[in-house]
Amino acid sequence: MKYDFDQIVDRRNTYSLKWDGGDLIKELGITQRYDQETLPLFTADMDFPVPQPLLDALHQTVEHRIFGYSIFPKEYFEAIQHWFKKRHDWDIQTEEIVYSPGTVHALNVAVRAFTEPGDGVIIQRPVYPPFTAAIEGNGRQVVNNALIREQDGSYSIDFEDFEAKAKNENTKLFILCNPHNPTGGIFTPEELARLADICEKNQVLIIADEIHGDLIRRNQTFIPIAKAAANTQHIITCTAINKTFNVAGLHCTNVIIPNPELRNIFSQAMGFQLPSPFTVSALIAVYHKGEEWLEQLKEYLDETMEYVQAFFAEKMPQVKVHIPEGTYVMWMDFSAYGITPEEVHDRIYNKANVLLEDGSMFGEEGQDFQRICVSSPRPIIKEALERIEKEFADLASPNHKAATIR
Numbered sequence: 001m002k003y004d005f006d007q008i009v010d011r012r013n014t015y016s017l018k019w020d021g022g023d024l025i026k027e028l029g030i031t032q033r034y035d036q037e038t039l040p041l042f043t044a045d046m047d048f049p050v051p052q053p054l055l056d057a058l059h060q061t062v063e064h065r066i067f068g069y070s071i072f073p074k075e076y077f078e079a080i081q082h083w084f085k086k087r088h089d090w091d092i093q094t095e096e097i098v099y100s101p102g103t104v105h106a107l108n109v110a111v112r113a114f115t116e117p118g119d120g121v122i123i124q125r126p127v128y129p130p131f132t133a134a135i136e137g138n139g140r141q142v143v144n145n146a147l148i149r150e151q152d153g154s155y156s157i158d159f160e161d162f163e164a165k166a167k168n169e170n171t172k173l174f175i176l177c178n179p180h181n182p183t184g185g186i187f188t189p190e191e192l193a194r195l196a197d198i199c200e201k202n203q204v205l206i207i208a209d210e211i212h213g214d215l216i217r218r219n220q221t222f223i224p225i226a227k228a229a230a231n232t233q234h235i236i237t238c239t240a241i242n243k244t245f246n247v248a249g250l251h252c253t254n255v256i257i258p259n260p261e262l263r264n265i266f267s268q269a270m271g272f273q274l275p276s277p278f279t280v281s282a283l284i285a286v287y288h289k290g291e292e293w294l295e296q297l298k299e300y301l302d303e304t305m306e307y308v309q310a311f312f313a314e315k316m317p318q319v320k321v322h323i324p325e326g327t328y329v330m331w332m333d334f335s336a337y338g339i340t341p342e343e344v345h346d347r348i349y350n351k352a353n354v355l356l357e358d359g360s361m362f363g364e365e366g367q368d369f370q371r372i373c374v375s376s377p378r379p380i381i382k383e384a385l386e387r388i389e390k391e392f393a394d395l396a397s398p399n400h401k402a403a404t405i406r
Helices: 022-029 051-062 074-088 102-112 129-136 159-168 189-201 260-268 277-287 291-315 343-353 377-389
Strands: 097-100 120-123 143-145 170-176 206-210 235-240 253-256 329-333 369-373
Touching: 051 277, 074 170, 074 277, 097 102, 097 170, 097 260, 102 170, 102 206, 102 235, 102 260, 102 343, 120 129, 120 159, 129 143, 129 170, 159 189, 159 277, 170 189, 291 329, 291 377, 343 377
Parallel strands: 120 143, 120 170, 170 206, 206 235
Antiparallel strands: 097 253, 235 253, 329 369
16 A cells, blocks of 8 residues: 655644653753654654554454454564564574563673673763763763764764774673664674674673564665674674564564573573563564555655755755664755854754754764754655744855755
8 A cells, every 4th residue: 555654743742752742851951942842753663554454453453342452473483583584584492582671681681691780881972972871870880882974974984993992801891873863874793793702802791772673665665684604692682563563662672692591691680571562563564564654754855865965965054964774864065154053053943943862962073063863754754844944044155955755
């Protein structure tokens, strides 16, 4: 069936963090202004209705009318195996799969289970803020292998620095983000193999956050690190339907752990977990029948990103932004305006009333950046960008041609 991603669904008064969570958002210090006119494009969930087969499965679960303790049937594991074999040629054994109610939860469990207070954990900033929180919040030390920003706006790995930090006897764990959030880069099989090899040689465990792995651009290929590595016994991979199919509220992360000893340690640290019946029926439905929706979604996101890039190139050329290889986030460099990050924030968040995420939240490497999630109907993205343009008009060069929306 054909899906209409331009359809605007009013999410207010539906318990949405993004659209109803103004008090919490202000309390967290993300913004000072949040009201009925705010356009929130800050958090990584989508404003698109989910696939019809998913709705059908959830309706069937509701119509049963009893929502008691649930199990993971064999169909649950078979659906995971089917998806990753078909999409990535990755053979996953049933016993390797450990359920977690969320990826951030799984990261925190792994940090506590496999490191001791004071141990070092490598991350690659600018990176998703909960990585830092999982490390520092559990009394461990951040070891930053900062990514290198290239002239074209892409990022690469400083392997010499990575290896030096992996060799430190205090370094015990590496949290990989691939596709990378917020830069949107997809690491190559050669890069992943090299990272895995360095970590294996230095007895550094890898936990890979690959939950954006299905959300890639046309003509791009995503390879799980477990496929690229020569040995997977030191690798733990987080997968999820949450980002791919816009079901973060159903709490469904599946952690793939080939090493039985690591799996036993992680499972004990995770504790006994039972799923919601909605989680089970959702995963089975989307991994068997959600592919058509996903392919249409990816095409829509590609076109939205092309629009965003064109808008800035024509109306706000001081903002440097490139189309990422994966994810639905775009990483925007405002440094050419020559104003402080605080003034950039004020113009966007308080005056334009558009809610993004300050790049500084991702580490000092993001100081001059803003992250935007473009996973909303294009008319909403268009309005947000036009509001931002208006508030930067006094700093802009004249006579820019108008961008056209598809």
